[in-house]
Amino acid sequence: MTDLFERAASGEEVRVDYTAIERTLADMWRGEGDEHAVTRAALWNVVAHTSTGEHHTHASETLSKSAAAVPQRTIIVRADPDAASELSSWISANCHLGGEGKRVCSEEIAIVAGGERVSRVPPLVNALLIPDMPVAMWWVGDLPHENAEYVQTLLDPVDRLIVDSVHFNDPADLGIVKRVADDTATAAADLNWIRLEEWRTATASVFDPPEMREKIRAVKGVRIVASVEDETYFGERIASLFFASWLMAQSDHRVETTFDLQKGERRGLIRVELDLGDSKATIERDPVRCVLSTNVDGRTSLPDAVTRSQLKGIDELIVRVLKQPNSDRMLPKILPLALELAQKQK
């Protein structure tokens, strides 16, 4: 086993010249083949784009966890045009124990660019992508509204753009995601939308019984109660907007919507009430039992049901995106409605 590999696998970031990244990675893996003690694996190229040291550390920690579930070549970029001019790179290895006690490892490359050298990042990242393997780009933080050429070049080889709209400070950010989804070959994925998956599952389960199916189009109103840290921040409202938009898009009719934002410690939806005319359906989060429970009562009554609702870390949400073999076809469908609702609220 090479010394370089042991250093990289122990968590040390090994500084390398950016012109020699691939060569150094090849050196790192050389010698592993005979021993069969380490399996090198990758299913995705995952590029995290950050602009601060804090985001860079967060992205590195998050993706090293997600690499255990979805092996990937991780490339973390920190690009700050306002910083001093530099272009530096490091390599490390993310390893975990796989079956039969073997170590499964994947590579992580860190690139830090400042000043005018930021413009060199897109071609450098492009050269480091493993061929014939899909590319995901996780944009950490708010989306850039300027420097369109830089963003466009970066996104050019990207199959999936991952954002977390909970950080968006303006409806225009949703507009950027919509434009990417509509006008480019890059599919959009939003972690804030992924967080709603269990709510969608629980809500869908209300309408699974054949006798409930026709009631989807009879939904008259919906009240969405969400817990937020700061009710004035746009990103905090997006989960509720997405839920309402999804319900309208899938039920194919406009629904009277009430948003109720409550200050609380854990962000996210707390309760959804559906007015079905002759009955009422409630989907509610039970944080102690970690489930969403559904209740339908009125003229129609169904057995209560639960959907597991574990608090998911960013790494788990990213894994969820990477494990979807096809891009999310629902997000492009609901984005226009969500934008419309956001504009109305403004």
Add this chain to the structure above:
Amino acid sequence: MSIVAPTVEPNPLREGLEQERVPDASCLVIFGASGDLTHRKLLPALYSLAHDGLLPAGQTIIGFARPDYTDEAFRMDIREACNKYARTRPVDDAVWDSFAKGLFYVQGDFSQPEAYNRLNRKLKECDETRGTGGRRIYYLAVPPQFFPTISELLGAEHMVTDPERGGPYTRVIIEKPFGRDLQTAKELNRVAVTTFRERQVFRIDHYLGKETVQNLLVLRFANGIFEPFWNRQYIDHVQLTVAESIGVEKRGGYFDTAGITRDIIQNHMLQLLSLVAMEPPVAFDADAVRDEKVKVLRALREFPRGREEEFAVRGQYTEGSVSGEHAPGYREEESVKADSRTETFSALKVFVDNWRWADVPFYIRAGKRLPKRVTDISIHFRPAPYPLFKKLPGVQTQPNVLAIRIQPDEGIALKFDSKVPGPTVRTAPVTMEFRYATSFGAEPPEAYERLLLETMLGDSTLFARRDEVETAWAWLDPLLRTWESDSRPPKPYSAGSWGPQEADALIERDGRKWRRP
């Protein structure tokens, strides 16, 4: 009065979710609910489905067996079983509370009509309280001799309905063995269709619920590169191995009347062989896939009368050691006759007489007390047509092998020759590997989870059809009769070895060797 099954559109709120189709709530009745299969496999699988949110609200499970249990005692018993055997263990309290609300027990003797009356009352009560709408699934986790009685009484007590006759669905799941020969299989099937229609019958072969077995279809028919050379022109031979390191455990009584050929080859291995050899189906649906599998079974060449030994070897393990532990001989096992002639190992050379596979041998072997537990399929390709490097010193090329590991450590490996770096031309075999665990991380669902869900959804693609079962028996029956009339004992092999020497000779006569899986 019959309940008319309504035709409903798919739930639009399911669009884009991981599970786009969720079955309608039904009552699943497990006959033999006090048994091992229920505790180790069925209820843990159902709990895991509930845990993953794949069961509909109102799904109801009723255990039906002779021992006296209350609902509460049954639930406690099952919770313990789920904690031991469920893929998603330990049991999650919230999921369990919801799951247990739909779990009931009815005590009864399978041969007593009153027991069915009690069961029927419970079923109707659940229709009222849990929205199961008259939909029924009967899982017969009982020995096959009970099937005629259960089937007859279900019919007599009007507990079977069919959407084509204006009622909600009833489905019945039958466990192997589907008979012990062609005659008994036909009799079982005849009994089944007096009460049920063929499309209501789900014959479970848990191998078909395994991810890697299903991946055989994906490997062959979702990739463009394999199918063009998946034929006699490029393939030299195929090997299939199902090896178990354990002996007969507590199944000695049953196994001694069956043998490994009936227990493993007639069902699991012929299913694997069908999937490897079948033509592309016209659609991925139950009948199209099974039509093609049956064609393979129909094309199996009969064993030539009087020359069976050239094509089939049966063995029986003697004392030895497996994984460093002492293992008794088969005849010393519990409930096994001291002079038993039952085979615990079987190796066959099989031909599929059709255009694609003419004269390509399929070597299949299954055995107990072999060195390790492994199920493996290997496709051995013909050597390169012209040995370009043969005259160079240090060059010994080897045929390519595509190995598909069904269990454990599921995956696919391709062996090919590569140049050894250096100034001279030397070659060495290298392996390109794909492993499920490495690439996809998460543990795949248990075979029973998939198969139970498919039954609820009414998709029988992964279940054996009547003609599949009968065609397999029709092919194997003459060989089994020859063996039964042979007074000689099976060839002995030491526990912990790869079977009797005669099994090696079977393949080595053709200039080939068993692959070490």
